[in-house]
Amino acid sequence: xxxxxxxxxxxxxxxxxxxxxxxxxxxRFLFAILMNSGQCVLRFSLVIREVYFAGVLSLIIIIVSxxxxxMVLGLQGYNTLARFGSSDALGALVALSLLRELGxxxxxxxxxxxxxxxxxxxxxxxxxxxxxxxxxxxAVNPIARVVAPRFWAGVLSMxxxxxxFNxxxxxxxxxxxxxxxxxxxxxxxxxxxxSVDFHNDIVNGxxxxxxxxxxxxxxxxxxxxxxxxxxAGVSSATTRTVVTSALVILALDFILTAFMx
Amino acid sequence: MKRSxxxxxxxxxxxxxxxxxxxxxxxxxxxxxxxxxxTYSLYADFDNIGGLKIKAPVKSSGVVVGxxxxxxxxxxxxxxxxxxxxxxxxxxxxxxxxxxxxxxLLGEQYIGLTQGGDPENLKSGDxxxxxxxxxxxxxxxxxxxxxxxxxxDSHSAHKTSAAQ
Numbered sequence: 001x002x003x004x005x006x007x008x009x010x011x012x013x014x015x016x017x018x019x020x021x022x023x024x025x026x027x028r029f030l031f032a033i034l035m036n037s038g039q040c041v042l043r044f045s046l047v048i049r050e051v052y053f054a055g056v057l058s059l060i061i062i063i064v065s066x067x068x069x070x071m072v073l074g075l076q077g078y079n080t081l082a083r084f085g086s087s088d089a090l091g092a093l094v095a096l097s098l099l100r101e102l103g104x105x106x107x108x109x110x111x112x113x114x115x116x117x118x119x120x121x122x123x124x125x126x127x128x129x130x131x132x133x134x135x136x137x138x139a140v141n142p143i144a145r146v147v148a149p150r151f152w153a154g155v156l157s158m159x160x161x162x163x164x165f166n167x168x169x170x171x172x173x174x175x176x177x178x179x180x181x182x183x184x185x186x187x188x189x190x191x192x193x194x195s196v197d198f199h200n201d202i203v204n205g206x207x208x209x210x211x212x213x214x215x216x217x218x219x220x221x222x223x224x225x226x227x228x229x230x231x232a233g234v235s236s237a238t239t240r241t242v243v244t245s246a247l248v249i250l251a252l253d254f255i256l257t258a259f260m261x
Numbered sequence: 262m263k264r265s266x267x268x269x270x271x272x273x274x275x276x277x278x279x280x281x282x283x284x285x286x287x288x289x290x291x292x293x294x295x296x297x298x299x300t301y302s303l304y305a306d307f308d309n310i311g312g313l314k315i316k317a318p319v320k321s322s323g324v325v326v327g328x329x330x331x332x333x334x335x336x337x338x339x340x341x342x343x344x345x346x347x348x349x350x351x352x353x354x355x356x357x358x359x360x361x362x363x364x365x366l367l368g369e370q371y372i373g374l375t376q377g378g379d380p381e382n383l384k385s386g387d388x389x390x391x392x393x394x395x396x397x398x399x400x401x402x403x404x405x406x407x408x409x410x411x412x413x414d415s416h417s418a419h420k421t422s423a424a425q
Contacts, residue, residue, distance in 0.1 A: 045268075048267060048268060048271045049267055051271045051274065052267045052270055052271050052274075055271075055274050056270045056271060056273070056274045059274070059277070095289055099285070099289070157274075159278070160274060160275065160277065160278030160281070163278055163281035163282050163285060164277055164278065164281050166281070166285060167281045167284055167285065170289065189288070192289055193288075193289065193290065196289050196290045197290060198286055198290040201290065202282075202285050202286060202289070202290050206282070
């Protein structure tokens, strides 16, 4: 009887301890990446190669989704604002919601599912096929050679992608509001300029995307490095990357917003 | 080290990033470089500033000529002491009047300056003496209700005297 009660409790405790153990390992892993980043500066071509895979290849998805998010914002915003007779404020609405929240958050979510999962799968497969061990044997530090360039590439790409997402979104809002619905073009831009502040909105949005970049890339490389070296292990690590990144992005967004605005 | 196509793509990527941030700063946030020596500051005391906030625009004939830089309560006279920074291209005469206005029905509040007739202009650090406070909706309504009630009272008093 006691065994029947104790076994789920034991499982719960095991899960909690495992989660804390992984959190500690992830922190140590981040520290190890930072300590081993010297080689990234010396051999910058490694980072550039990863920026190509993480950032450049994400351009299409960012451009298309940014455009559509902006167009939806334009339509929905216009419908609601027109009810209060203030459809002139559409530019301000589109720009502020993109710059403050939607741009960094959605770009980070897309980045996590497009590039984060690829990083996890790549590093996980390297571990499964014992390439990482082979590097260690050859006295090449796998963290410096494989993990750190991917980490820095992700951190550098994220603000660029978020800024591009914002620009495309504002352009999408312009397409719907000005070209399709026929609001005044001058009002759209001037309302936007009046309400957007460089420091409050743009810089804070970029800081947000930088923080998301660090979080997403760290989760991606950590899950890959920590993956169980089997086919099933790599697949579950990839899933975990996307799920954990999404949760962490949204939680961090709340915390950052509470601090910033 | 040889140049590869990946370098080209990453170069394009970084250029896109810089272009986007520049676009956002210039076109969306209207960040234009401002040098401090082309502005001068004035002060104005108001009985009530309503919902005026720091960085609210100062307008004259609808043209933005400056910004509100600071608002504090003068604890000697208990009036709001507002600091304004104006563009030095725009000079105002000594008897300029300042009032707090609202853009639209529910819009933001700003300071409107009306040029006076004095040939002498305000210098940096001067105080605008002719000011009128913000319209506070609650005060307006209560004033209206009061005058309405008074009218009603006098009306009924008239009626009772007529009956006698």
